Amino acid sequence: MGCDGGTIPKRHELVKGPRKIEKVDKNAELVAQWYYCTLSQEKLSRPIVACELGRLYNKDAIIEFLLDKSSDKVLVEAASHIKSIKNVIELNLTDNPAWTGDKGNTKGDKYDDIQSARFICPVVGLEMNGRHxxxxLRNCGCVFSERALREIKTEVCHKCGTSFQEDDVIVLNGTKEDVAVLKKRMEERRMKSKLVKKSKKSKATETTVTSDAVEASAKPSQANDGKDATVIKSGEKRSITFCKGTVNESMSSSSGNDNRNAAGTSKRSAASREEKSEAYKSIFTSHSSAKRSKEESSNWITHTAYYF
Incomplete structure (x- = not known):
């Protein structure tokens, strides 16, 4: 059982045991979560946004993702809960005055301190490097350490003064339990917004239906108000005016006789009036001079084409 050179192998060299679970480097994991965009895997640069599950993104990466979703499946799954730009909140971060960035490391001969972060908590001063x-806050986007919110209990933002509730506080890059709680809150919030939109739409449709009904009922009355309806009966033109429940009727005729009828006169009454002269009365057939006997009256003959 020996190999070349007379060596004798041991058991652990011949029998392969189970593979050891590879441990992820915590420092590398923290750097990937707090210094790089979850979607594009590029360094975080302002404007920086966060989703309702507490993940950090570059805003331009989110916009590109929403415009074109034909990217890598792994990245799409990481941002599948983002349906629009309204689902992310732009963060109001506080710069770290002690952070120099990559200015002094151009030649690669300087130690890159991972513990030094670009942003800090404006209340306590802790660096946002993943150690804390x-x-x-979902309402204003201001970022604080959990220690500051726990020690200084208030319902108003420490930085901008915006009021908030406990449900508006979202943990950045939290544990699996934190993500599960945030996901449940996100689903409840979206369901409430959908119900509110449905109720608004139903109210809008009801108001439009009622307004249409009111307009339809008002149109006939408005059409009759201030307008004249004409009725022709027995050779006379009768105009009826509708105005606010009262009916005013005026009689008018289309010929010269209609004008006499409108003045309230008739053939007999005009001839029998005393104030009129005899010459005026003799015009009418009701006058005594116009009355003739049958002998005095002549026979009228109508000439037609067949008479000759």
Whole structure:
């Protein structure tokens, strides 16, 4: 059982045991979560946004993702809960005055301190490097450490003064339990917004239906108000005016006789009036001079084409 050179192998060299679970480097994991965009895997640069699950993104990466979703499946799954730009909140971060960035490391001969972060908590002064838990407010986007919110209990933002509730506090890069709680809150919030939109739409449709009904009922009355309806009966033109429940009727005729009828006169009454002269009365057939006997009256003959 010996190999070349007379060596004798041991058991652990011949029998292969189970593979050891590879441990992820915590420092590398923290750097990937707090210094790089979750979607594009590029360094975080302002404007920086966060989703309702507490993940950090570059805003331009989110916009590109929403415009074109034909990217890598792994990245799409990481941002599948983002349906629009309204689902992310732009963060109001506080710069770290002690952070120099990559200015002094151009030649690669300087130690890159991972513990030094670009942003800090404006209340306590802790660096946002993943060693401490950080939160942001969904209403205003201000970022604080969890220690500051726990020690200084208030319902108003420490930085901008915006009021908030406990449900508005979102943990950045939290644990699996934190993500599960945030996901449940996100689903409840979206369901409420959908119900509110449905109720608004139903109210809008009801108001439009009622307004249409009111207009339809008002149109006939408005059409009759201030307008004249004409009725022709027995050779006379009768105009009826509708105005606010009262009916005013005026009689008018289309010929010269209609004008006499409108003045309230008739053939007999005009001839029998005393104030009129005899010459005027003799015009009418009701006058005594116009009355003739049958002998005095002549026979009228109508000439037609067949008479000759």
């Amino acid at each position: 838990r950080f939160c942001f």
